[in-house]
Amino acid sequence: xxxxxxxxxxxxxxxxxxxxxxxxxxxxxxxxxxxxxxxxxxxxxxxxxxxxxxxxxxxxxxxxxxxxxxxxxxxxxxxxxxxxxxxxxxxxxxxxxxxxxxxxxxxxxxxxxxxxxxxxxxxxxxxxxxxxxxxxxxxxxxxxxxxxxxxxxxxxxxxxxxx
Amino acid sequence: xxxxxxxxxxxxxxxxxxxxxxxxxxxxxxxxxxxxxxxxxxxxxxxxxxxxxxxxxxxxxxxxxxxxxxxxxxxxxxxxxxxxxxxxxxxxxxxxxxxxxxxxxxxxxxxxxxxxxxxxxxxxxxxxxxxxxxxxxxxxxxxxxxxxxxxxxxxxxxxxxxxxxxxxxxxxxxxxxxxxxxxxxxxxxxxxxxxxxxxxxxxxxxxxxxxxxxxxxxxxxxxxxxxxxxxxxxxxxxxxxxxxxxxxxxxxxxxxxxxxxxxxxxxxxxxxxxxxxxxxxxxxxxxxxxxxxxxxxxxxxxxxxxxxxxxxxxxxxxxxxxxxxxxxxxxxxxxxxxxxxxxxxxxxxxxxxxxxxxxxxxxxxxxxxxxxxxxxxxxxxxxxxxxxxxxxxxxxxxxxxxxxxxxxxxxxxxxxxxxxxxxxxxxxxxxxxxxxxxxxxxxxxx
Ligand code: FES
Ligand code: FES
Numbered sequence: 001x002x003x004x005x006x007x008x009x010x011x012x013x014x015x016x017x018x019x020x021x022x023x024x025x026x027x028x029x030x031x032x033x034x035x036x037x038x039x040x041x042x043x044x045x046x047x048x049x050x051x052x053x054x055x056x057x058x059x060x061x062x063x064x065x066x067x068x069x070x071x072x073x074x075x076x077x078x079x080x081x082x083x084x085x086x087x088x089x090x091x092x093x094x095x096x097x098x099x100x101x102x103x104x105x106x107x108x109x110x111x112x113x114x115x116x117x118x119x120x121x122x123x124x125x126x127x128x129x130x131x132x133x134x135x136x137x138x139x140x141x142x143x144x145x146x147x148x149x150x151x152x153x154x155x156x157x158x159x160x161x162x163x
Numbered sequence: 164x165x166x167x168x169x170x171x172x173x174x175x176x177x178x179x180x181x182x183x184x185x186x187x188x189x190x191x192x193x194x195x196x197x198x199x200x201x202x203x204x205x206x207x208x209x210x211x212x213x214x215x216x217x218x219x220x221x222x223x224x225x226x227x228x229x230x231x232x233x234x235x236x237x238x239x240x241x242x243x244x245x246x247x248x249x250x251x252x253x254x255x256x257x258x259x260x261x262x263x264x265x266x267x268x269x270x271x272x273x274x275x276x277x278x279x280x281x282x283x284x285x286x287x288x289x290x291x292x293x294x295x296x297x298x299x300x301x302x303x304x305x306x307x308x309x310x311x312x313x314x315x316x317x318x319x320x321x322x323x324x325x326x327x328x329x330x331x332x333x334x335x336x337x338x339x340x341x342x343x344x345x346x347x348x349x350x351x352x353x354x355x356x357x358x359x360x361x362x363x364x365x366x367x368x369x370x371x372x373x374x375x376x377x378x379x380x381x382x383x384x385x386x387x388x389x390x391x392x393x394x395x396x397x398x399x400x401x402x403x404x405x406x407x408x409x410x411x412x413x414x415x416x417x418x419x420x421x422x423x424x425x426x427x428x429x430x431x432x433x434x435x436x437x438x439x440x441x442x443x444x445x446x447x448x449x450x451x452x453x454x455x456x457x458x459x460x461x462x463x464x465x466x467x468x469x470x471x472x473x474x475x476x477x478x479x480x481x482x483x484x485x486x487x488x489x490x491x492x493x494x495x496x497x498x499x500x501x502x503x504x505x506x507x508x509x510x511x512x513x514x515x516x517x518x519x520x521x522x523x524x525x526x527x528x529x530x531x532x533x534x535x536x537x538x539x540x541x542x543x544x545x546x547x548x549x550x551x552x553x554x555x556x557x558x559x560x561x562x563x564x565x566x567x568x569x570x571x572x573x574x575x576x577x578x579x580x581x582x583x584x585x586x587x588x589x590x591x592x593x594x595x596x597x598x599x600x601x602x603x604x605x606x607x608x609x
Binding site for chain 1 (some may be wrong): 359412
């Protein structure tokens with residue numbers, strides 16, 4: 001089977017890439033498009049560091065063949081970073097020191113982003129549940145949970161103020 | 164009022180914080196270079212074997228194959244990481260020669276145009292191996308007739324001619340004879356993988372000026388640079404190591420594993436070469452914390468004073484010693500714990516087995532000693548019929564006490580720390596422990 005052209009929307013911009021069969025979205029984003037906020041802690045679905053949003057839902061980019069996102073909206077950490085300053089969720093991670101080495105951080109923020117979009121006032125249990133697929137070897141998770149709680153309190157999600 | 168301070172007592176924003184929350188921090192494999200080649204390793208599938216033959220012919224036919232590296236390509240193939248600080252002998256093979264000593268030991272490095280091509284070629288290398296008996300357990304490795312792991316001696320690292328790191332202080336046997344109680348324990352711990360979220364990786368890039376820039380996530384950039392210079396027999400100024408951004412290490416990234424081969428491959432191909440561990444290599448091949456066995460015997464008086472401690476410890480260093488000899492030295496210096504014990508004898512063995520090499524991990528050597536010591540303290544409390552708080556206060560060392568390895572205690576804070584801890588957990592200490600301090604004992608006092 002030869003390569004084929006896959007078109008999708010990356011951070012609001014249409015991109016077209018030539019993709020070999022079974023190439024992962026992770027490989028396309030990192031090595032063809034240079035979106036290296038998508039991390040590669042395991043490349044086997046075990047760590048969550050490669051999490052991106054596809055149509056707003058968190059997805060492990062290392063397990064998803066790139067062909068599968070044809071025509072869909074893909075969001076990475078690069079795409080949610082404003083031109084000036086930070087997204088309130090990023091600010092919350094900074095304020096709560098929700099990282100040490102920083103390698104899990106992009107995945108943690110993307111998962112939290114999706115959570116707060118769907119559920120602007122999550123309980124602690126709901127936060128733990130949302131982060132359950134993401135490994136952090138450094139922090140012991142508490143500062144990460146605190147960051148998400150802080151973001152929720154500050155109304156980080158667009159829907160939050162409306163409730 | 165103390166003078167105004169800019170940093171102490173304040174939260175200072177981390178200089179790398181913005182990079183981490185925006186994903187702009189560049190970790191090693193986030194860098195890309197035109198013409199980048201990928202290096203993958205043919206590893207031993209057996210724990211211990213003689214290498215009779217290596218057949219590369221099919222691997223060479225894989226589309227995208229660029230070249231293979233064997234031990235014959237490595238200028239100084241046998242090295243020891245701690246050779247930099249005078250540790251001998253050189254013992255670890257960058258690429259195996261006639262024997263493999265652990266499952267996963269590197270035999271051949273394959274360099275290819277893509278990662279897939281490199282993996283395909285690795286899978287097509289044919290190894291002719293003769294399996295040898297293997298040993299996986301420290302005390303078995305010391306029995307007569309055990310398979311010998313090293314190429315230079317027996318299964319123990321040698322400390323100035325001795326098979327163990329020794330500490331001798333006072334007269335333990337005489338103290339045991341007059342002790343009211345003898346308390347013994349055996350403590351076993353398993354190997355632990357540091358499991359950093361970012362795997363070990365580097366990219367070596369040939370520069371126009373004849374130097375090589377090596378981007379690496381090592382925790383020990385000068386260890387890596389100096390060992391690479393030795394292994395490749397080039398002056399250090401040929402190498403420019405760029406490090407500092409490490410996606411978790413915990414001791415797992417202080418060995419020098421990826422840089423020498425990636426740099427060698429960059430020299431041989433004149434192209435940038437990436438060597439990054441897969442998650443399974445990180446878990447199954449990279450060094451772990453050692454497995455330990457610690458025998459501890461204490462002589463204790465009825466009033467709770469520990470008057471003698473004898474320790475025999477074995478750390479499983481796996482097939483090569485890496486940083487483990489140093490862990491044993493630290494262990495021996497700390498196996499008496501922060502306690503004033505007048506008679507101490509310690510034998511700490513660094514033992515070779517056919518397991519994957521172990522090396523550094525957070526507090527290595529001491530963490531295991533502390534585990535054994537603190538369980539032992541609780542046992543002592545039970546035997547003499549005192550509560551554990553008392554045993555700790557009675558035996559706590561003070562400024563000016565001599566430690567078994569002949570270092571004077573300075574700036575001791577154990578007593579004050581325990582007093583503060585008691586306060587925090589709401590434990591009422593008896594007046595005599597509340598009155599204690601770590602200050603130097605009065606002349607002639609005990
Ligand atoms: S890299 Fe995708 S889950 Fe670990
Ligand atoms: S901050 Fe290092 S893995 Fe989470």
